[in-house]
Amino acid sequence: MKTSFYQFTLPMLQEIFLANDLPATGPAKLYNWHYKKRRTEKCEKDFAKVSQDFVAENFSFELPEIDSLQKSTDRTVKFLLKLSDGKKVETVLIPSNKRYGICLSSQVGCAMKCSFCHTGLQGLERHLETHEIVGQLLAVQRWLNAERPDDNDIATIVFMGQGEPLHNFDSVKNACEIFLSQNGLSLAADKITISTAGYLPGLKRWKAEMPDVNIALSLHAIDKLKRDKLIPINQKFPVEEVLEIVNSIPKQKKRFVVYEYLLARGFNDSKEDAEKLGKALQGKRAFVNIIPFNPFPGAEYERPSKEEIDAFKEQLDQSGVTSLVRFTKGDDILAACGQLNSRS
Ligand code: SF4
Incomplete structure (x- = not known):
């Protein structure tokens, strides 16, 4: 075979x-x-x-097949890709300054069961093989070459699609090595970001084994009960231990760390939440992406208003932690963070 x-x-x-x-x-x-x-x-x-x-x-040299796609008004494209066993994953192409970023999936479904995430509701079906991760990029690149030939440059890769990338460590690591190879796609290490919910066994391996790409850590709350609810693996891998490991990864092994903070109205968007976040990250040269919650059918959270988002950011600014409110693209086609679900 x-x-x-x-x-x-x-x-x-x-x-x-x-x-x-x-x-x-x-x-x-x-x-x-x-x-x-x-x-x-x-x-x-x-x-x-x-x-x-x-x-x-x-x-x-088979690649995942494009089963269907949806185009957003902002030029984001969400692909549903069919794998050789018939399983499907979503991959999202995100426009950024005349180039594109691609958001890759690392698993079919996800075992982490984050309560704000459409994929989490699906549960884990299986890990993706290296070729299925690399294949997402190649299949989408071919689509771009054919459909948008004058505008077909994929400049950055984020592992923020379906799955917890560090739960599928070996395949993700090998895919990164292929993306970085000077003989291959030759991407710079700072163009690749792996997002984790704080899967400690994978983070522990990062130090010794992962090429020096960026980490994005999904924090979402500092308060234990709130984080337990948003990211249930927090009960097993508490955020304090996760932050300790992230901080101990030598600089050359993590280009930089982005902390993701999903903001849900009335849940983790209070003045006190912002103060706790600021205190936990003070002095860490941290950068926080504040992501207003992206609704999906059946979601139990709501997106805060513009005023509520601004108030949270202002409070965080006061602790000296740099942050940016990231209004994710493609939310009209459920292509934004936390909205992916290959059964939808
Ligand atoms: S947010 Fe990420 S880690 Fe959490 S359930 Fe969704 S895909 Fe998995």
Whole structure:
């Protein structure tokens, strides 16, 4: 049975070539052809016949299929992608200054069950393989090349789609290595951000194993009871321990940390909540993204008013913590943070 070419980091591919007595230059050439040059046909140019035959026999180049898509008025596009076993995940293309960011999923569903999240309601169906994560980007890139050829540059990647990326550590790590590879997509490390709800086992591995990409930590509340309700894994992995691990990750292993704070009316948007948040982050060179809650059908929270959001931010400003209110794009097509659900 063939294995997806997009499953392998460059060192893995080099090992496979070595084990099969194939020319050592082959893996870099393949990477260059399929990732850097974005070629979809077989690599035959300056590529040994014996390697061509091996690739044809052993590797597949299938990508997730676009099952359906929705376009927002702000040019955001939400894709429902179908995987080879029929499962579906959502991937979102977000316009930003004439370029795009892409929001990738790391799992079908999610085990973390955050109470504000549409995906959390779905539960975990399975982890995504590396090739299914890389495949989301390649499938969307092909769509862009065909549909918006003059405006097709994907400049940043965020793992903020369906799933807790650090719960699927190995596949996410390998996908990042493919995105970063100089022979491959050659993205800069500060263009990739992995968002976590605070999954401690994955954060503990980060120090030793993750390439030096950015972390976004979903804080959402400092108060234990409130955070337990929003992010139930807080009961097992308390926020104090999570912050301690994040703070202990050496600088070169985390370009910077963004703290996400989802603001829900009457729940975590009081003056006191802002003071607690400011106190917890003071002196940490922290940057907070304040995300007004994005409603979805059946949601138990509400979005605060503009005045309530401004008041929360002003209170946080007083503690000297830098923040930005992020009005997420694509909420008219349920493509914003926390709104994704591949069964919808
Ligand atoms: S917010 Fe993220 S971690 Fe929480 S349930 Fe949703 S997808 Fe999972």
